[in-house]
Amino acid sequence: MLDPKQIRANPEMIAQKLALKGTGTGLEEFLNMDEVRRRLLVAVEEKKNFRNRASQEIGRLKKAGEEPEGLMAQVKAVGQEIKELDDQLRALEDRMKELLLTLPNLPHDSVPIGAGDEDNVEVRRWGEPREFDFSPLPHWELGTRLDILDFERAAKLSGARFTVYKGAGARLERALVNFMLDLHVEKHGYREIFPPFMVNADCMQGTGQLPKFADDMFKLEGRDMYLVPTAEVPLTNLYRDEILNAADLPLYLTAYTACFRAEAGSHGRDTRGIIRQHQFNKVELVKITTREQSYEELEKMTADAEEVLKLLGLPYRVVALCTGDLGFSAAKTYDIEVWMPYYSEYREISSCSNCEDFQARRANIRYRPGNKEKVQYCHTLNGSGVAVGRTVAAILENYQQADGSVVIPKVLVPYMGGLEVITM
């Protein structure tokens, strides 16, 4: 959520930045309503002031044994007027809030300007894509042949965009989760959290999924509950409506969760394989920081995610998303894209964002910079560290051999119970 005071103070600047993100604004409407709101507020507060004073006066008079009937009738009448004005105000404030909740975050000044993903800027590359002396197969082909991925039976159970992992495939998924969590906990200093996979609508609004992106999520029928689309939601909302101690910041949190996405708009893209699923696993990184440290922490978080791929020996590049490609809540985002030999291109495997105070404002997450100092909104960051299913796909494609077997990356072998190659 943007700061209403900021919108009022420099609407042109905000409109400009929103335009960079490719969204229409509705700012004029907001400003008009804000104007009316302040007028109403002054009027109703005056009446309330009268009522408060008169009520006290009545109390005094009654104690003195008088019956101030005239004054009581007067206050009662004012009470009616107050009720009407309050109703008007509430309706107006509801509409303003609704509007505010649909405005995306502003891009940070360091974000490259552009319209879509073709304008993203490559920041760095790591690793050399392997030269194959045979035609590399797609991961779904490899997985099916090795009988570790089963798409047909998944369709029988759940329909399209689900996968059954079997044998070494299931083990590989679990190994990756453990490997990633161990790395972030033991080496990068994150605290491991195991959150609920279902959360309420307040959480979804707090991190920005609601109200705009309700169609992308699975909602439980007849309940105010959603399946988490990412662990970012429960992790960030852990501290909703709290005032944190500055000394405790930054908080580093990591969690494995399954992630559930309806993604109504994505039909036709990545229909084969495990790149785009209704259910997938992810190890997520979340940081809650002060306003001063958030950009430094974004760089560190991105490096933490990159290290997963380095240790797995998977070539990748880091891309700075341009203004037009930024997500709703993000002020700045780095995508990490892993090399996929069959596609012969880099594909997103992690996305690390600084949301600044956008989510903190929605979720009301604050901190006290020092005793005596006023509370401030925290900055929140989130990043995949990293998407597990896509990592499986990347390992299958990058580590495949001419006979269709797949070598297990060295760091994973202990997690695979000593298994070094997946063969038929």
Added chain:
RNA sequence: GGAGAGAUGGCUGAGUGGUCGAAGGCGCUCGACUGGAAAUCGAGUAGACGGGUAAAAACCUGUCUCGAGGGUUCAAAUCCCUCUCUCUCCGCCA
């Protein structure tokens, strides 16, 4: 699912209709004491939204907030209704 109890500031905990944004304690800040510290003593210490007001800060001032929403009343933390959550007991269950 059934029965009961509860939800108050950063934390704890009093408050059953009026001068209560809220006693006491803890914590924290400042001051005194001290060579310094501890202990002790004194003072201070919620948030949001407006107005004065202008870029901000400081200051003054108003309104709202005692789980959420509604109601009664001149006046609600306090009385009534609905909901949410927590705890205890019973049932069921991995």
